[in-house]
Amino acid sequence: MSLYDKLAEGAVKSSDIDKELFDKFNVKRGLRNADFSGVLVGLTTIGDVVGYDKMDGKLVPREGRLYYRGVELKDLVKGFQSAGRHGFEETAYLLLSGHLPTSADLKTFDDLLVAERDLPPFFSKNMILSLRGRDIMNMLARSVLGLYTADEEAEDLSPINLIKQSISLIAKFPVIVAYSYFGMRHSYQRKSLVIRHPQPELSAAENFLYMLKGENYTKLEADLLDLSLVIHAEHGGGNNSSFTTRVVSSAQTDTYSAIAAALGSLKGGLHGGANLKVMDMMENIKANVSNWSDEQEVAEYLMKILNKKAFDNTGKIYGIGHAIYTYSDPRAVLLKEKAKALAEEKGRLDEFNLYASIEKLAPEVFYKFKGENAKVICANVDFYSGFVYDCLNIPKEIYTPIFAVSRIAGWCAHRLEEVCGSSKRIIRPAYKNVLEYIPYLEMDHR
Structure with missing residues (x-):
């Protein structure tokens, strides 16, 4: 041994x-x-x-229901979509400031984001392209820590400086993710290295698609990505990555250290990587269910999954169930509404209908499997997000990084509240030791 x-x-x-x-x-x-x-x-x-x-x-x-600063998510989405504009920037402003922006405030905020998108000189080459990495989340976390060295006020915890750092990170995250992906692809998949500079006239969602695919994207695709960024931007202080942000921030450390810690949390398969498990499960279902429109056949295969006789034998139907949501996840509801139109545009309506069928059948099969004491479950946002990203031709390597591109707005809001709030106190829960005390043994007696 x-x-x-x-x-x-x-x-x-x-x-x-x-x-x-x-x-x-x-x-x-x-x-x-x-x-x-x-x-x-x-x-x-x-x-x-x-x-x-x-x-x-x-x-x-x-x-x-999900509320951002007291505004219900569905009302926020309905508001900017009915006005024909993208909403991520408005959402980020709301989360950071605590109130919805005026037209003038939003224009100024957009301009600040545009001004902060470009990375520091030589940063792309030295931090992203030269220091190669296989995992985009790790490259993003490393880059965030690298930005500390380029910030002369990195340790300044004043509210105005925290806002400046927040805007900078929100603006730079899509750029870092796109460059990291192409750097990884060039180094490990022997594919072309493509570096596109962000365009000032484009929204955050449009810019991200442009940096990934050039001008090869539709309005509906940009609208779907913008919606995805909005619905992932915040989810309360108790989710693992936001709580991590607050725990680390409560120690009065710098912004970059706190956000890097949050990225480490989000990378975990039980948090940010859930939609990848949904995609793997759906590929397995599509391969083993001969008639996707036969609800009985679909239900029987779902029962096999619950009985640990199919897919990964864990007994889990991924994307179904949530720690808080019961009858419905409002994020999944909003994403599903737009996903159908995207599926029609991409000629994948049959596949979308299979997703919708599983969303309907899974709770029924679960109740039958568990009996009368089964908890109420529903499809969560991860159930549809992977399908949407796949329809957008977004590579799987950046599914979780997209989550980070969105959630950085919420993380920064929680950091501001933790550092600038009136009840500052380092977060320190208790662990009880349950091992009996033992005497120290000299080396010769061990």
Whole structure:
């Protein structure tokens, strides 16, 4: 046995804590209560995720709602779409400032974003193209830390400087992701290196598509990407990456360190990578269900998945179910409405209909599998987002980075609230030691 094996074996053995001890000491695993609601650890005015009511100590399912600074997401989306404009910039302004912008404020904010899109001199070559990487999320995190060195006021925690840093990061994230993707593709897939400079007249969504595909995109494609950026921009302070931002920010560290930590959280397969699992599952379903329009055949295969006899044998139907949403995920509802039009444009309506069929059947099959005590579940945003990105011909390597391009707005808002708020206190929960104390042994007696 090598020393690595010995150390790993010891680490696994010493990490195995009796599950009954968690109940004995009333440990809130995952910071969740016994009824799966979140443990209240803070207050916020940024976002509110509503999926149930609590009555007489019990969770009562309801249609999902999501609020940004008190504005319901569906109203925000309806507002900018009915006006014929993209909404991510307006959403970012709302999250950072706490109120909707006037026309003049939004124009000035757009101009600030345009001015901040370009990366520092030699940054693209030295930080992105020379320091090659296979994973775009890691390259993005590394680049964020690299931006610290280019900021002479990196440690300034004043509100105005935090706003300047936030605007800079929101503007630069799409550029870093696009350049990192082409750098990775050139280095590891032996494909052409393409570097397109951001265009000042384009919105954030249009610019991202332009840097990825040139002018080869439609208005509907840009509208769908803009919607995706808006609905992923914020999801309350309790989601793992936003909470990470707040934990690290509570220590009074710099913006770049806090955002790099959030990126590390989002990279995890249980957080930002969920739509990739949906895509893999859907490919498996398409290959094993002969008639996509036969609901009985689809339902039978879903039951096989739940019984751990199909796909990855985990018993999970990916993209179905959420920690908070019960009857519906408003983000999935909004994305589905536009996704159908995109599927029609791309000639993939049959595939979209299969998604819609699974969304309908999965809860029914789940209730049949679990029985009367089954929790109420619905399709979450990850169920449709991967399909939308695939229709946009966006490579899978940047599905999670797109999430980051959007969520950076929410992260910065939470950092501002944590650093500038009136109740500053470092976040430090408690862990109880459950190992008995043992005496130190001299080397000869071990």
